[in-house]
Amino acid sequence: MTLLVNRLLGTLADPWLGEAVHRLEHRGAVETVTLPRADLARRRLRLRTDRGSDLAIALPREVALVDRAVLLLDPDRAVILRVEAENWLRLRPRDGAEALSLGYFAGNLHWRARFEGGDLLVAVEHPLATYLERLRDRLAEGRVQQVEQAAG
Amino acid sequence: MTHPFPDFTAPAGPARIGIGGPVGSGKTALIERLIPALTGRGISLAVITNDLVTDEDAERVRRSGLIDPARVRAVEAGACPHTVIREDPTLNLAAAEDLDAAFPGLDLILLESGGDNLASTFSLDLVDWWMFVIDVGQGDDIPRKRGPGIMQSDLLVINKLDLAPYVHVDAAAILREARAIRAARPVLGCCCRPYGRDGADGTDGIDAIVDLIDREVLFTRAARQDAG
Incomplete structure (x- = not known):
């Protein structure tokens, strides 16, 4: 099933998000998706997480992807964006x-x-x-x- | 028809796809094929054309009978067509915002660049995804010449494959070479105006382009179900 992302929840630097993701990490329920820095300017992307989940991202024009953005968070799973080292x-x-x-x-x-x-x-x-x-x-x-x- | 985006379009607004490439490679012809193919899948779309100092391409699309003429806007690029899609896309951004406001529920805006050389690219502030169109009539060495358009586009389209034998080009070889040069990035061949045929037999490559656009950019229900 494709996971739909049409907003950013925040980043790992936000305390409440960081803690929630950290709890899921203990349960092995955090997936990451890695992007080249040049692709941070994109608003629409089709990606796969490190565990093979299919991700369709369509963000409003005024929203920009950033390193450590939390793309998805629910009781059973979090998806985090990581930017490749340049x-x-x-x-x-x-x-x-x-x-x-x-x-x-x-x-x-x-x-x-x-x-x-x-x-x-x-x-x-x-x-x-x-x-x-x-x-x-x-x-x-x-x-x-x-x-x-x-x-x- | 059931709308193909039951739960997904509102916050992001219409997707924007750039179509660049040299003069005469078939960008406008491709748009004339994409319009009915996308509309047939329930996609609401509009078109922005960029010409040097006229609105020739916009007028052609308006008169095609394929789309409401009000959904076609022209931007006159001036002397450097790449400038208004890359360095300063303000005019195109304004045209896209006008269309978005004029046609609520728009799913997609196609932005055709003014013809340029192999160096033109689109700003990702302007478009979400872009394709670069070349054709076999330019010679079989075009992919080898590389250039940002060939190398960086999200899709390389090689048009007029049906003319390959008449211009001494091996169609299979130019596709193979382009795929090797671009590594993981897709390359698709097509014939926007299949010579001697009406293009309805499904061998012209247009459906494959629309499938890729849907999968990578539009995320319609069908494209998401394909993911399994």
Whole structure:
């Protein structure tokens, strides 16, 4: 049977919800559904929980999914949303000119990015190889260095 | 007819589905096939078209006789059609809200983008789910070229499969390659205007697209029962 979700009850940070879910955890009655961060913007999704329950989510436009949201709570079961940890590709440009060029390039490809010190961090939302392929010449020529790939 | 959403539509409002893809790939033709297929399943729908500087596509859909013309709105995108579906979808959001207010009980709004290249994507603030339409006439290498439209859409539609032999494309091979490139994301082939046939024989791929829309977005009673 499909479970219908058309509102969020709150998050695990809400004391009354946290306690209720915790009680169900002792009975092994908590299911989780995991989403990539990029999908948090969605309002309608068809998902399966870790125990195989079928979930149809249709939220009002003004409601947004968040990590640890309680999607469903009844006396016998709770369903919690978890957001996947994100991987970031950390790129260190050789100099200021390359930093400008790399920033322009990443923007052109619509890569989601943030900055840390002199590094450009790119959210890895597709297979890592597709990013490295686009960066092949820059990496091979030493214009850009791949420093690490960090989860966060 | 019994309404297909007895307990589920009111709070969320109508679902919104984006239909993007290059100029001439068959986006409007697909809408002309989806309208009767969805209406036949009891879905109340409306359409928003995006054109560069005219309302050509909207007028075509209005005159099709398939839908109440008042349920079709046009957005003129200006020079960059992707901008109004991704960076700043304000005009499309306003059109969707107008339709929602004008037609209470609306289940679905289809938003057709102005034709663009392989890079166009939809903002998830605007749509719940989106498909990207290409066709075999553009060459069998289009899926290999990837691009955000090919890679990130919730459904890739390859249209005009019936024309494949005439443009030196192996229809089975282009579908196979597209599925390999997109991994778990679905790819469906179709013929919106089957050459020499009326499309009523069920081999044109339209029903499979509607089934997927129902399963992933509309959640009608039938789609929920399919889940077992």
